[in-house]
Amino acid sequence: MIDDDFHQDVASTLTLDIRNLHTHFDTRAGTLRAVDGVNLRIKRGEIVGLVGESGSGKSVTGFSVIGLVDPPGRIVGGEVRFQGRNLVGLEEEALRQLRGHDIAMIFQDPMMTLNPVLRISTQMVEAITAHEIVAEDEALERAHDALASVGIPHPEERLRDYPHQFSGGMRQRVAIAIALLHNPALIIADEPTTALDVTIQGQILAVVQRLVAERGTSLLWITHDLSVVAGLAHRVAVMYAGRIVEEGPVDEVLDHPMHPYTAGLIASLPSHNRRGTRLAQIPGMAPPAHDRPTGCSFRPRCARATAECEQDPPATTPAQGRSLRCFNPMPAGSQGGRA
Amino acid sequence: MALWLLRRLVQAGFVMLAMSAIVFIGLHAIGNPIDILISPEADQAERARAIAALGLDKPLWEQYWLFLQGALHGDLGRSFVFNEPALRLIAGRMPATLELAVTAVLLSVCIGLPLGLYAGLHPNSFTGRLVMTGSIFGFSLPSFWVGLMLIMVFAVTLGWLPSSGRGETISIAGVGWSFLTVDGWRHLLLPALNLALFNISLVLRLTRAGVRETLPLDYIRFARAKGLTPGRVIYVHVLRNILIPVVTVIGLEFGSTIAFSVVTESVFAWPGMGKLIIDSINVLDRPVIVAYLMITVALFVTINLVVDLLYTLLDPRVRLGGRR
Numbered sequence: 001m002i003d004d005d006f007h008q009d010v011a012s013t014l015t016l017d018i019r020n021l022h023t024h025f026d027t028r029a030g031t032l033r034a035v036d037g038v039n040l041r042i043k044r045g046e047i048v049g050l051v052g053e054s055g056s057g058k059s060v061t062g063f064s065v066i067g068l069v070d071p072p073g074r075i076v077g078g079e080v081r082f083q084g085r086n087l088v089g090l091e092e093e094a095l096r097q098l099r100g101h102d103i104a105m106i107f108q109d110p111m112m113t114l115n116p117v118l119r120i121s122t123q124m125v126e127a128i129t130a131h132e133i134v135a136e137d138e139a140l141e142r143a144h145d146a147l148a149s150v151g152i153p154h155p156e157e158r159l160r161d162y163p164h165q166f167s168g169g170m171r172q173r174v175a176i177a178i179a180l181l182h183n184p185a186l187i188i189a190d191e192p193t194t195a196l197d198v199t200i201q202g203q204i205l206a207v208v209q210r211l212v213a214e215r216g217t218s219l220l221w222i223t224h225d226l227s228v229v230a231g232l233a234h235r236v237a238v239m240y241a242g243r244i245v246e247e248g249p250v251d252e253v254l255d256h257p258m259h260p261y262t263a264g265l266i267a268s269l270p271s272h273n274r275r276g277t278r279l280a281q282i283p284g285m286a287p288p289a290h291d292r293p294t295g296c297s298f299r300p301r302c303a304r305a306t307a308e309c310e311q312d313p314p315a316t317t318p319a320q321g322r323s324l325r326c327f328n329p330m331p332a333g334s335q336g337g338r339a
Numbered sequence: 340m341a342l343w344l345l346r347r348l349v350q351a352g353f354v355m356l357a358m359s360a361i362v363f364i365g366l367h368a369i370g371n372p373i374d375i376l377i378s379p380e381a382d383q384a385e386r387a388r389a390i391a392a393l394g395l396d397k398p399l400w401e402q403y404w405l406f407l408q409g410a411l412h413g414d415l416g417r418s419f420v421f422n423e424p425a426l427r428l429i430a431g432r433m434p435a436t437l438e439l440a441v442t443a444v445l446l447s448v449c450i451g452l453p454l455g456l457y458a459g460l461h462p463n464s465f466t467g468r469l470v471m472t473g474s475i476f477g478f479s480l481p482s483f484w485v486g487l488m489l490i491m492v493f494a495v496t497l498g499w500l501p502s503s504g505r506g507e508t509i510s511i512a513g514v515g516w517s518f519l520t521v522d523g524w525r526h527l528l529l530p531a532l533n534l535a536l537f538n539i540s541l542v543l544r545l546t547r548a549g550v551r552e553t554l555p556l557d558y559i560r561f562a563r564a565k566g567l568t569p570g571r572v573i574y575v576h577v578l579r580n581i582l583i584p585v586v587t588v589i590g591l592e593f594g595s596t597i598a599f600s601v602v603t604e605s606v607f608a609w610p611g612m613g614k615l616i617i618d619s620i621n622v623l624d625r626p627v628i629v630a631y632l633m634i635t636v637a638l639f640v641t642i643n644l645v646v647d648l649l650y651t652l653l654d655p656r657v658r659l660g661g662r663r
């Protein structure tokens with residue numbers, strides 16, 4: 001019932017509301033439940049970090065939102081409500097008009113996201129003219145301003161260049177400039193700084209943070225790096241084996257994780273461990289998507305697992321603004337303190 | 340760039356030199372053209388005169404030396420059979436072959452590229468699979484047999500198209516061209532298709548492989564995430580990247596197409612260089628053979644140059660002469 005009131009309150013300010021999303025891949029090895037009942041909400045201007053191990057379904061969640069899951073993958077259930085409108089089952093043309101215009105995406109590897117044989121100007125102008133009828137020189141002008149706003153020096157010259165003439169960090173800036181061209185309401189950033197070195201990563205984070213704050217853009221930041229989320233996001237959602245197992249405000253979740261998996265993730269951060277001691281780590285490996293245990297998927301790796309965990313843990317609301325899927329949450333106060 | 344060009348030309352010069360020497364030695368080893376050219380009844384004096392007239396009385400190295408001297412002045416010798424400059428003889432036949440080869444290459448692009456795109460975009464569809472199976476035939480059926488079958492079906496049974504010759508031609512700059520007349524096109528179509536068959540399959544498979552390889556790449560996903568129309572994604576983003584290998588292979592295959600036209604020209608009685616070279620080999624007409632091979636090398640070198648230049652246009656990461 002808390003949930004319903006909460007929903008009434010925020011319905012008007014919700015940019016994205018993912019409800020019980022299921023995205024499966026039909027393969028020879030069986031059906032892969034890559035996304036297996038995800039619920040996630042992002043308010044206007046909010047930055048949500050989506051963290052989890054490799055293969056947990058973060059990217060597939062992101063692609064599901066803009067309808068870019070390719071066969072053999074398909075959305076088999078749930079809703080993706082964007083500004084109140086369900087995008088699941090929408091016609092391809094309607095989705096196309098949303099992509100890049102209302103929902104933009106940035107990818108992990110900046111070396112691969114720009115087409116190597118087309119000039120930057122071509123790739124920016126086409127992104128504009130895909131959604132608006134504008135004159136070529138006006139589009140170029142806007143591309144120019146967009147490059148300048150992400151801090152690329154000499155934009156008028158750089159526009160004529162090809163991607164291979166840019167460094168990785170500069171390419172990611174170009175990708176961000178493209179994503180911001182239409183002032184989208186939502187940006188999905190799929191590990192955009194993972195491939196960059198730490199100083200460049202910091203610069204990119206700063207650029208994104210500034211632009212998103214200026215424009216009130218909502219941001220879904222996918223990463224497996226908790227420390228990035230700590231400095232950037234308002235809320236964090238922890239994904240494990242296709243589900244969001246814990247969600248809440250960044251500081252609360254990182255200071256007082258309730259799910260044993262979240263606690264394990266935090267404990268294995270290098271900065272959290274004292275120098276010289278062995279790094280804490282979560283034992284075992286994430287189960288493959290086609291062969292998950294019944295009930296809680298984290299059960300085989302969990303020190304707190306009980307017989308109860310063979311049932312599916314329901315989503316609960318242990319505190320205001322937090323959600324959790326666990327029968328045996330961490331005891332309060334035992335996991336305090338981030339480094 | 341200039342250095343790069345110069346190096347290419349010097350290389351080509353060496354290839355021509357080596358090749359002409361091999362042909363001189365090889366033909367000398369195979370037999371004596373006089374035995375074929377002169378009737379067996381001719382007496383000794385007549386024979387000696389003919390040998391001297393063709394310059395075959397001198398030792399081989401001297402014949403080669405004389406040939407090289409002539410070649411420097413653009414004279415590749417006179418045909419033993421036609422008593423005409425070999426170069427002019429070949430030049431007269433070249434338009435027919437070029438016309439055939441160019442048409443064949445155009446056909447292979449116009450047919451192979453769309454089919455390959457389709458097969459790449461719909462790999463599991465019935466048509467997609469059919470196209471791929473068909474391309475195996477294009478690779479494996481012998482050219483002469485396909486030529487005969489084409490003649491049988493379209494010329495003999497259906498009677499739609501003629502089976503031999505160039506048909507009506509229109510003369511430009513002293514040489515006749517078939518592609519300028521409707522009748523010429525009717526004559527050109529079957530042999531060109533025959534010659535194109537292998538390249539159609541090649542372009543098709545290359546295109547399909549390229550599409551399959553390019554579609555899952557991040558920059559294609561990014562292009563789609565920008566909200567581009569599917570047409571723009573395929574015809575600009577995918578196609579531009581596929582064109583790079585396709586252009587390379589077509590360019591390199593163009594030379595082989597000219598070489599393979601020997602078979603097609605024989606089957607369809609197409610009066611091109613291929614037919615001339617076959618006839619010349621039969622009578623050991625050395626000047627024509629050497630000249631033909633020289634021209635072929637020159638063609639190959641030119642084609643490779645053009646391909647390299649096209650390459651830089653298509654792929655900005657490539658710069659000639661190792662700059663950047």
Ligand SMILES: Nc1ncnc2c1ncn2[C@@H]1O[C@H](COP(=O)(O)OP(=O)(O)OP(=O)(O)O)[C@@H](O)[C@H]1O
Binds near residue numbers: 053
């Ligand atoms: N095209 C595909 N075909 C089959 N299975 C797929 C495909 N794409 C993703 N999957 C499966 O979906 C699951 C989730 O993949 P996803 O890419 O979302 O993981 P991720 O959390 O983004 O991991 P990473 O951190 O490595 O990017 C994986 O188990 C993967 O095997």
Ligand SMILES: [Mg+2]
Binds near residue numbers: 058059060
């Ligand atoms: Mg991913």
